[in-house]
Amino acid sequence: MSVQLFIELAGLVAAFLLIYGLKRMSSPVTAHGGILLAGIGMLVVILASWVHVLDVPPAAQSGLAIKIVLAIVALALGLGWAAWTGRRVAITAMPQMVALYNGMGGGAAAAIAAAELIGGTSMGGVHWVVTLLGASIGSISLSGSVVAWAKLDGRLGTPWRVRGQHWLNGGVLAALVAFGAGVLATQSGAGMAVLAILFFVAALGLGVLATLPIGGADMPVVISLYNAFTGLAVGLDGFVIGNPVLMIAGMVVGSAGTLLTLLMARAMNRSVSNVLFSNFGEIDTTSAGTISGRLKPAEASDAAIAMRYAGKVIIAPGYGLAAAQAQQKLYEFVKLLQAAGVEVKFAIHPVAGRMPGHMDVLLAEAGVPYDLLYELDEINEEFADTDIALVIGANDVVNPSARTEKSSPIYGMPILNVDRAHQIYVIKRGQGKGYAGVENALFYADNCNMVYGDAQAVLAQMVQAIKALGEAAPQEQAA
Structure with missing residues (x-):
């Protein structure tokens, strides 16, 4: 062969x-x-x-040894870093890791395109255009993903916005196109090298400027969008260098990322044009309506005992569960309820957490069986027949104002119908608002009680209450 x-x-x-x-x-x-x-x-x-x-033919083997050494070093660094970070990353930092790895993919695609531009004097016009497209999209994905990582990791605070943000971004985009046209026109020499450098600077700058204004609540959409960008850049590079595997992998990742972006945008009641061309995540909370009622605190032990004697319990997890790293304790509590004959299900909202599928990954790590997990459309009708709904660290995705309050900035967003359960308990660290900055009408409902505290500590108290109840039963029978 x-x-x-x-x-x-x-x-x-x-x-x-x-x-x-x-x-x-x-x-x-x-x-x-x-x-x-x-x-x-x-x-x-x-x-x-x-x-x-x-x-490789003998005529092209000049410097081959150095290239092999550099390739070995690159593989060692990549494998070592990925293995080290993959094993050490906490589940709460998974979104940051996904954003960073995705950015590295975009950067690799941009690097391949840059190498082709350096030695591309023999390329045809179509190849030049495709190479420039791959370079720009990969660079935007790299810098945008790094900014997304910094936001998720808490290294960047509130969204950064300036007056005339769209005009600024449009100007950088125009400069990017102009520098690309200059590269295409010259194709060689020192002038082309300068234009290529300015081209990459503009592309990287556009990724930064496009991501800085975005609020943290929209990060699942951002991660998915840049994932699609990386796939597209890789597919374009595959065409340029004639590598079918890169083309196939890039097209598969790009199309999957695009579909996921559409699903995430729909789950947040946003159009794709709103995602791409406006400061999605910019929310005016001053227009939200006034909420009547009062917050009603409850003890963790009382909530646990009520669930112990319920027929059906649905749990709606959110980022607070991940932040407290309480998934193991939650599953211990679930198994105690199941042993007592309680039917338990998990309701998963598409944008709960900080990345697509965050809650699925979180619960899978704890060993929760997959058949207990139900998507929004599958389980929403069941809340009306549910004895108790338990909300853990979720806020905006269970806010009934999204259904009824037209002045609410989250109006129209599909939510979990938690408020329709007979009784609701919400585990929440404090009385703060969600990532969208909107007060949650659910917390003031007549059938809702708040269990304040860190989810890990609260669930530990619930587990202890159920165990104590089980230990007391044999003693009462003996007496």
Whole structure:
């Protein structure tokens, strides 16, 4: 078998593994296996790239040893850093890690495009245009993802906005197009090098400027959007260098990211144009209506005992559960309820947390069976027949004002129908508002009680209350 044939077969195998792996990621039950398959596909691609060295003609082997050394160093650094951070990252920092890794993908795509621009004197016009597109999209994804990481990690505070923000972004975009046209027109020489540098600076700047105004509540949409950008950039690079695996992987990731962006935007009642061309996340809370009623605190033990004797309990988790790292304690509490004959389900809102699928990942880490997890559309009708709904660290996604209060900035956003349960308990650290900065009418409802405290501590008290109840029963029977 020739080296070239082996490389082509390896690419075919890798493409199949990537597509099939992504298909298996569509279900929590098979997602782990899908990730492994996709990883094997990437390994096949890397090995094939090393086999490609054997097919390099003697005339092109100048400096090959240095390139091999640099490739080995790059692989060692990448594998080492990924393995170290992957094992150490806390579940609360998972969104930051996803944003950062996605940015690295965009940066790699931009680097490939830059290398093609440096040696692209023999490229045709179409290849120049596609290379510039891949370079710009990859650079925007890199810088935008880094800003998203900084926001999620608390290194950047409130959204940064200036008067005429759109005009500023539009000016940078116009400069990006102008520098790209200049590169396309010159294609070589010192002038082209200067224009290429300005082109990349403008692309990186546009990613920063486009992401700085975005509020933290919209980060699931941002992460998904830049994921789509990275996939598109990789696919364009695959076309430029004639690599089918990159084209397939890029198109699959780009299309999946685009569909996910649409789903995230719909889940927040936003149009795609609003996501792309306005300061989505800029919320005017002054227009929200007045909420009547009062907050009614409850003890953790009382809430636990009420759930122990309920017939059906639905749990709506949110970012507060992740922040408290209380998923293990929650599942311990759930198992106690199930042992007592209580039907327990989890209601998962698409944008609960800080990234797409955050709650699914969080509960999977605790070992919660996948068949207990239900999406919004699957479970919303069941709240009316539910004895008790338990909300843990969720706010905006359970706010009934989204249904009725037209002056509310979250009006029209699909929410979990928690307020329709017979009784509601909300575990919340304090009386603060959610990420959207909107007061939650649910907390003031007649059938809602607030259990204040860190979710880890509150759930520990609930577990202890149920256990104490079980220990007391045999003693009463003996007496």
